[in-house]
Amino acid sequence: MDLMNNLLNFFVPPASLVMLAFSWPALTFINTCESLYNTYFNTENMQNKVVVITGASSGIGEQIAYEYAKRRANLVLVARREQRLLGISDNAIRMGAGQVLIIAADVVKEDDCRRFINETINHYGRVDHLVNTASLGHTFYFEEATDTSVFPILMDINFWGNVYPTHVALPHLRESNGRIVVNASVENWLPLPRMSLYSAAKSALVNFYETLRFEVEDEVGITVATHGWIGTEMTTGKFMLEEGAEMQWKEEREVHVSGGPVEEFAKLIVYGACKGDPYVKYPSWYDIFFLYRVFAPKFLYRTFRYLLTNGGERRTSFIGTGRSQVEPGKSFVEGTPPRRGFVEGTPPRGLAGSSQSNQPLKSE
Numbered sequence: 001m002d003l004m005n006n007l008l009n010f011f012v013p014p015a016s017l018v019m020l021a022f023s024w025p026a027l028t029f030i031n032t033c034e035s036l037y038n039t040y041f042n043t044e045n046m047q048n049k050v051v052v053i054t055g056a057s058s059g060i061g062e063q064i065a066y067e068y069a070k071r072r073a074n075l076v077l078v079a080r081r082e083q084r085l086l087g088i089s090d091n092a093i094r095m096g097a098g099q100v101l102i103i104a105a106d107v108v109k110e111d112d113c114r115r116f117i118n119e120t121i122n123h124y125g126r127v128d129h130l131v132n133t134a135s136l137g138h139t140f141y142f143e144e145a146t147d148t149s150v151f152p153i154l155m156d157i158n159f160w161g162n163v164y165p166t167h168v169a170l171p172h173l174r175e176s177n178g179r180i181v182v183n184a185s186v187e188n189w190l191p192l193p194r195m196s197l198y199s200a201a202k203s204a205l206v207n208f209y210e211t212l213r214f215e216v217e218d219e220v221g222i223t224v225a226t227h228g229w230i231g232t233e234m235t236t237g238k239f240m241l242e243e244g245a246e247m248q249w250k251e252e253r254e255v256h257v258s259g260g261p262v263e264e265f266a267k268l269i270v271y272g273a274c275k276g277d278p279y280v281k282y283p284s285w286y287d288i289f290f291l292y293r294v295f296a297p298k299f300l301y302r303t304f305r306y307l308l309t310n311g312g313e314r315r316t317s318f319i320g321t322g323r324s325q326v327e328p329g330k331s332f333v334e335g336t337p338p339r340r341g342f343v344e345g346t347p348p349r350g351l352a353g354s355s356q357s358n359q360p361l362k363s364e
Helices: 002-041 059-070 082-095 110-124 150-176 196-216 260-275 284-295 297-308
Strands: 050-054 074-079 100-104 129-132 179-185 221-227 239-241 249-251 279-282
Touching: 002 260, 002 284, 050 059, 050 110, 050 150, 059 074, 059 082, 059 129, 059 179, 059 260, 074 082, 074 110, 082 100, 100 110, 110 150, 129 150, 129 260, 150 179, 150 196, 179 196, 179 260, 196 221, 221 260, 260 279, 279 284, 284 297
Parallel strands: 050 074, 050 129, 074 100, 129 179, 179 221, 221 279
Antiparallel strands: 239 249
């Protein structure tokens, strides 16, 4: 057996690369034909369909709501910030949404997830698309984190905040032959510094849905949307963790996030979901790194280490570390001006239900 494995280790990788090189034109042609067919003959008509969007109060979730509104879908907007949802609801109605139901809920609480799905069924009688966009990133080095209470928060929002709504909605999605849309990230297989816990959570998330895809077969579609580094509230310093015995989340109210990358990604997600695409990637050229990770991992590591090293200076955010974010003589470590914020009166584990629930962090 050892001899057989050694032979396969030696022959299979190069043989696979050769086969892929020769079959690439044919595969590209087939994929193009399939995409054209789905675009013109197999795109789902979303008019009067029911779409539940978690994390809908800003960022990608907000923009996805607008894209479904343009397709005249009935929307259920879920997030913790009910006041913010009111404005988004009005915008969605103006853009063409049939009806909009807003529900304040926390996606890391199973009871809340059961409640907003039940309210959706009671109001509309069905669920056609479940779009999970709730996400939370970070920008601290793992060894710098002295307050480990942030660890389960990251896992709760990025993993359980997707699993719980899916578990509750799945029977209804089977009845409607519906679809689940997942907001993932390239870090699920291409880890970067200062995103260790975020990358781990996204990796678990993607593997969960890839497994679920086999279990539900063709009864429920699954679209995994993977983005690279784009800008939303996670990168513009809208959210900060305060230092203290009990961490609190500081939030700037009435935040509006827009911009080319976020809006473009939202358009691609909805367009791909309606076509029944299993994957949506923005941008798609990141995929080439996967080959390097498999066949030349050391080269990929050294290259990224070189590209990500900024003259040997180790700059970091101290969010989640229990340390002060303000350096003497500077406003913030990340170089952004201080922001006035509103301190939510809930404990940190209650934060979810919105893609905006973040710090000056990773893009989403």
